[in-house]
Amino acid sequence: MVSQSELIREAKENGMDLLPIERDTYELFFGPQHMATENYSIILKMDGNRVAKAIANPGFLHRGFEKLAEYRPWHTNIALLLRVCVPEPDVPEVIYSMAVEEILGWEIPDRAQWIRTTVLEMARVSAYLFWTMGMAFKLGVYTAGQWAAAYRERFMALFEQLTGARVYHIYTIPGGVRRDIPNDAWLRKLQDTVEYIKSKLKDFDEILFENYIAHRRLEGVGVMDKKFALSEGVTGPNLRATGVPYDVRRVDPYLLYPELDFEVPVLRDGDALARVLVRRYELEQDLYILEQLLDMGPPSGPYKVDDPRMKNLPRFKVPEGDAFAHVESTKGDFGAYVVSDGKNKPYRLQLRGPSISHGIRVIEQLLVGARIADVPVILVSLDNCPPDIDR
Amino acid sequence: MTDYEALVSTITEKAPYAEGKVRRERRIEFRIPSDRIRDFLKLLKDNDFELLLQITAVDWPDRGEIELVYQVFSITHRTHTFVRTAIPRDSAVVPTVMDIYSAAETYERDAHEFFQVVFEGNPKLEMPWILEEEDKEAGLSYRKDFDMLGYVKRKYKILDRFDEDKDTYVI
Numbered sequence: 001m002v003s004q005s006e007l008i009r010e011a012k013e014n015g016m017d018l019l020p021i022e023r024d025t026y027e028l029f030f031g032p033q034h035m036a037t038e039n040y041s042i043i044l045k046m047d048g049n050r051v052a053k054a055i056a057n058p059g060f061l062h063r064g065f066e067k068l069a070e071y072r073p074w075h076t077n078i079a080l081l082l083r084v085c086v087p088e089p090d091v092p093e094v095i096y097s098m099a100v101e102e103i104l105g106w107e108i109p110d111r112a113q114w115i116r117t118t119v120l121e122m123a124r125v126s127a128y129l130f131w132t133m134g135m136a137f138k139l140g141v142y143t144a145g146q147w148a149a150a151y152r153e154r155f156m157a158l159f160e161q162l163t164g165a166r167v168y169h170i171y172t173i174p175g176g177v178r179r180d181i182p183n184d185a186w187l188r189k190l191q192d193t194v195e196y197i198k199s200k201l202k203d204f205d206e207i208l209f210e211n212y213i214a215h216r217r218l219e220g221v222g223v224m225d226k227k228f229a230l231s232e233g234v235t236g237p238n239l240r241a242t243g244v245p246y247d248v249r250r251v252d253p254y255l256l257y258p259e260l261d262f263e264v265p266v267l268r269d270g271d272a273l274a275r276v277l278v279r280r281y282e283l284e285q286d287l288y289i290l291e292q293l294l295d296m297g298p299p300s301g302p303y304k305v306d307d308p309r310m311k312n313l314p315r316f317k318v319p320e321g322d323a324f325a326h327v328e329s330t331k332g333d334f335g336a337y338v339v340s341d342g343k344n345k346p347y348r349l350q351l352r353g354p355s356i357s358h359g360i361r362v363i364e365q366l367l368v369g370a371r372i373a374d375v376p377v378i379l380v381s382l383d384n385c386p387p388d389i390d391r
Numbered sequence: 392m393t394d395y396e397a398l399v400s401t402i403t404e405k406a407p408y409a410e411g412k413v414r415r416e417r418r419i420e421f422r423i424p425s426d427r428i429r430d431f432l433k434l435l436k437d438n439d440f441e442l443l444l445q446i447t448a449v450d451w452p453d454r455g456e457i458e459l460v461y462q463v464f465s466i467t468h469r470t471h472t473f474v475r476t477a478i479p480r481d482s483a484v485v486p487t488v489m490d491i492y493s494a495a496e497t498y499e500r501d502a503h504e505f506f507q508v509v510f511e512g513n514p515k516l517e518m519p520w521i522l523e524e525e526d527k528e529a530g531l532s533y534r535k536d537f538d539m540l541g542y543v544k545r546k547y548k549i550l551d552r553f554d555e556d557k558d559t560y561v562i
Contacts, residue, residue, distance in 0.1 A: 059521040067533050230441045233494030251469045252417055324462060324471060337447050352445040360497050390521065
């Protein structure tokens, strides 16, 4: 085999002009097996180290939940829908229940409202800890990632005591919740966990959120502005990082949120650093909300509605009508649109996953021009949950 | 505190073809003819309805139509809006709104793939998305008349009781 230098020498001896070699773009399949993409695939057209074009390629997790739900009685759909987003499974349960209750015209008891609000906030904190783990791993701060995973485990244990399951809770049902709080010891344990994690936030700040290297990796990466984000339907912390104070708990309040005191953190830069910091402040606010809920204490009374229809769940019927309910999840605005034709199954159900906006069109535009090492960082800073898109 | 009645009448004055009503606090609804969908969503966007949250298609075979529900949220007015329009099932064609709300592109692809609604002017409809080619050929659809059991049997080759002459399954 002739080496390249020999070829060049030979060409020069024969008086040939040497033309500069044209750099070709090449395709790089990023995911679904890549750790950073989590069952999600992006086809990158690379120019050297830079992304020239990105094509989102979802569909690896599609299980047709919306169609399946049309074949199952109202209550059994809970066990299906919570599988939409694993880190935060309580959100689909609650929105589906809220939409069904709106069609039925039910007001759920105070105790169930308190329990649902607490469960949603616990889910938010544990989802943020899960996300912190992902972000820390992508930035190479493995210690912070392992702490976050360990602290999340405390919430898993609390969920297990409350619902009987660690990850897939199947706890909220139309009309209230499936069972009551186990005992007062559970409330004390929750209080201890909240205090413990709050005391650990400064450690996270020191090694992750105020880390000089992390800031250099995140600053000015994947920038989007307010107008673009609104038009693309981006919600949640990603929208708040561009300067829009949109939080469903404030603009369309539900459950006990009108009575609670909390701030909606807003930053203006719209880059990966702003998105990371918004989530860091939100984590603190969520712990503060949990403290307030524990101070209030669960109101006495029943934990689900007293209605004869609740006695025979397989034949449970919902009158004709439709409703849309949405809540603020850690990924953004998570909504469910439910249509009933008066039978014991939903006529149509559509979930509005928050990741569908920033997981397809936005990611395709934000990745252009990014270096290959920044691709996982941008992905995790957007907090993309692939099953939200595929459903 | 937003006056929802006033908000609905402000919009229906500018768009006399729309029937508006207040559903409850923070929820309003408009019913419009399908050929005015672009005008109406443009009007909504100009009236501070910033976020298009979703486009839902609902199949009603008895009425022979597919209903499209555009769900738009206004951060300024703190109001969720249902914009309903019905299109015939046999020729489900409606103009795209992706130049008004760019988020619509994804939801339109979703409704196209699962309900075979054609959004005229959306360049991404022909691109492969969630479904594979073989699924598309089988007509996998969220429409109500889709034979899901038959599809599952064909896909996973459970053909023992398939009557090829009649092209049906004996169960």
